[in-house]
Amino acid sequence: MTQQSALVTGGASGMGRASVARFLDRGFGVVIADLNEEVAQRTVAEFTDHGAGDRVRFVRTDVSEEADFEAAVSRTRAEFGRLDVLVNAAGVGGAFGPLTEIEVADWDYTFDVVLRSVFLGTKHAGRVMREQGTGGAIVNFGSIGAQAAGIGVQAYSVAKAGVEHLTRMASLEFAPDRIRVNAVSPGIITTPLIGMTSDDLAPVLGTIQPLPYAGVADHVAAVVSFLASEEAAFITGEVITVDGGMMAAGPQLGDLVNNNPALRGLVGVNRGSTGARSTIHRKVEVLAEGTR
Numbered sequence: 001m002t003q004q005s006a007l008v009t010g011g012a013s014g015m016g017r018a019s020v021a022r023f024l025d026r027g028f029g030v031v032i033a034d035l036n037e038e039v040a041q042r043t044v045a046e047f048t049d050h051g052a053g054d055r056v057r058f059v060r061t062d063v064s065e066e067a068d069f070e071a072a073v074s075r076t077r078a079e080f081g082r083l084d085v086l087v088n089a090a091g092v093g094g095a096f097g098p099l100t101e102i103e104v105a106d107w108d109y110t111f112d113v114v115l116r117s118v119f120l121g122t123k124h125a126g127r128v129m130r131e132q133g134t135g136g137a138i139v140n141f142g143s144i145g146a147q148a149a150g151i152g153v154q155a156y157s158v159a160k161a162g163v164e165h166l167t168r169m170a171s172l173e174f175a176p177d178r179i180r181v182n183a184v185s186p187g188i189i190t191t192p193l194i195g196m197t198s199d200d201l202a203p204v205l206g207t208i209q210p211l212p213y214a215g216v217a218d219h220v221a222a223v224v225s226f227l228a229s230e231e232a233a234f235i236t237g238e239v240i241t242v243d244g245g246m247m248a249a250g251p252q253l254g255d256l257v258n259n260n261p262a263l264r265g266l267v268g269v270n271r272g273s274t275g276a277r278s279t280i281h282r283k284v285e286v287l288a289e290g291t292r
């Protein structure tokens with residue numbers, strides 16, 4: 001069998017780059033499709049020097065351009081003889097500001113990079129994988145910004161919601177070909193995109209984000225690699241949130257609603273409006289004031 005290969009958009013930086021590292025570790029040939037030539041060339045040189053040899057290549061690609069994406073898919077097939085995995089990691093923050101002020105061109109740019117690209121990749125990689133007849137895996141990047149309105153900026157979040165739903169829809173279309181389509185939905189991950197360090201995130205860690213340590217690119221890349229592997233052979237159409245528990249926690253209403261007695265160190269049972277008595281069993285020390 002020819003070598004397995006992966007095409008990773010946005011593979012020069014952040015979570016795309018960490019995904020490239022995971023696939024190289026697994027013996028894949030990898031093509032990085034990215035717009036930033038300088039960073040991509042540096043990334044390729046680093047991987048090449050650290051044992052990947054000629055299994056890692058770069059093709060300058062604007063993922064929002066159909067001809068570019070189609071060429072990146074063809075190049076991957078030409079370099080390694082086949083295409084097994086597409087990871088759609090390229091992304092930008094895009095338009096921001098009040099909806100009444102956002103320029104249409106900035107809104108469209110955001111949708112082109114974030115959502116149109118995933119359609120283009122699915123179209124062209126899907127064609128090749130279908131023709132190969134040996135299945136395949138597509139892993140998209142959503143965002144927790146797609147899941148609630150108070151997290152990210154408008155165009156980006158709405159486009160990411162599109163990515164997450166396109167993931168589900170494409171999974172149906174490609175299931176007969178054994179091509180699985182899934183997504184990761186990252187929380188706050190310390191990459192060049194957000195430009196924050198774990199120190200900057202200190203107020204969030206263990207509070208808004210329940211896990212008390214910062215999310216790093218490899219936390220997400222590990223899930224990307226899993227979704228693209230045979231270990232995930234029965235998973236398709238799924239969006240896996242990788243956010244240190246932030247979405248599980250939901251709005252942090254604390255003591256405001258339901259008058260949560262646990263926050264005052266009380267343990268017991270609330271029997272609601274049943275007519276039966278509610279009881280307090282004991283009082284315990286409150287260890288983490290301010291968290292749930």
Ligand SMILES: NC(=O)c1ccc[n+]([C@@H]2O[C@H](COP(=O)([O-])OP(=O)(O)OC[C@H]3O[C@@H](n4cnc5c(N)ncnc54)[C@H](O)[C@@H]3O)[C@@H](O)[C@H]2O)c1
Binds near residue numbers: 011012063064113194
């Ligand atoms: N960092 C976070 O907290 C976070 C949270 C949720 C979702 N995401 C998403 O995760 C993905 C990876 O982001 P990251 O944080 O690793 O960012 P990053 O900035 O480190 O990497 C993104 C890469 O995409 C490339 N890119 C941008 N536009 C492109 C285009 N038109 N064509 C080709 N390449 C292009 C950039 O050059 C860069 O190398 C993105 O889709 C992002 O929206 C990030």
